[in-house]
Amino acid sequence: MPPHSNPRPPARSAPPSADPSPPRSTPGGPLRARTEAADATGASAGDLADQLLGLTRRLQHAYKRDLAPLGVTPAQSRLLRTVARSDGPPRMADVAERLGVVPRAVTTLVDALEERHLVRRVPDPASRRVVRLEVTEDGVAALKELRRARRSAAEGILAPLSPEQRTQLSALLALLGAEGAGHR
Numbered sequence: 001m002p003p004h005s006n007p008r009p010p011a012r013s014a015p016p017s018a019d020p021s022p023p024r025s026t027p028g029g030p031l032r033a034r035t036e037a038a039d040a041t042g043a044s045a046g047d048l049a050d051q052l053l054g055l056t057r058r059l060q061h062a063y064k065r066d067l068a069p070l071g072v073t074p075a076q077s078r079l080l081r082t083v084a085r086s087d088g089p090p091r092m093a094d095v096a097e098r099l100g101v102v103p104r105a106v107t108t109l110v111d112a113l114e115e116r117h118l119v120r121r122v123p124d125p126a127s128r129r130v131v132r133l134e135v136t137e138d139g140v141a142a143l144k145e146l147r148r149a150r151r152s153a154a155e156g157i158l159a160p161l162s163p164e165q166r167t168q169l170s171a172l173l174a175l176l177g178a179e180g181a182g183h184r
Contacts, residue, residue, distance in 0.1 A: 055157060062156050066149035070142065071116065077146050079109045080118060080135065084143055089122055089132035118142050 043051075064074055072080070082098050083090060090098075096106040110133060113119040118139035124130035135143070158166060 059153055059157050062153035063150060066152050067146070070145055070149065072118075072142065072146065073112075075105075076109050076113055076118075077150075079106065080113060080139060080143060080146065083119055083133045084135045084139070089134040091124070092121075092131050092133060095133060113139070116142075 060074065067074060067077060078099065079095065082095055086094075092106050092110065093103055096103040099106065110119060110121065114121065116138070117136055119133050120136055122132050122134055124132050158169075161169065
C-alpha cells in the first residue's frame with residue numbers, strides 16, 4: 001500500500017445510485033482524505049502524539065524560562081526533587097536509576113547543585129564506598145521556588161481550560177499513564 005493512501009474505504013452517506021460516472025477524488029489528495037477520515041472518527045494517534053509533543057515542548061520552554069532566574073536547569077531541578085522525595089538520603093546510583101540516566105550524569109548534576117549548596121554528599125554509615133545525597137536548607141528553599149516556577153509554567157499552558165476541562169484532562173492523563181505502565 002502506498003504510504004499516502006487511505007487505508008479505509010471512503011464512507012458513503014447514501015446508497016450507491018445508478019450513476020455510472022466514476023467517483024470523484026477528494027480535492028487535496030490522499031493527505032486531505034486521511035485528515036477527513038480522522039475528523040470523522042476523532043483525531044488520529046499521530047495527530048494526538050504531535051499535539052502532546054507540542055504541548056510538552058511549550059511546557060518545557062516555559063519551565064526553563066521560569067527556572068533561569070533561579071540558576072537551576074530542568075535536569076538539576078528534577079534531581080533535586082528526586083532526592084527530596086526519597087525516604088532518607090538516597091545513593092547516587094539509586095538516583096541515577098530513578099532518573100533513567102547513567103551515574104556519570106548524576107555526578108555532573110550533583111556537582112552543580114553542590115556548588116550552589118542545594119545538596120550535599122554524605123557518607124553511608126554502613127559502607128565507606130557508598131555516597132548518599134541529602135538536600136540542604138538552601139535546597140529546601142530552592143525547592144519551594146522550583147515548585148512555584150513549575151506551577152507558573154503549567155498555569156500558562158492550562159489557562160484556557162475551565163476547571164471541568166482540567167479535571168477531564170487530569171483523568172485522561174492518569175488513564176494514559178496507567179495504560180503506559182502496563183505496556184513497557
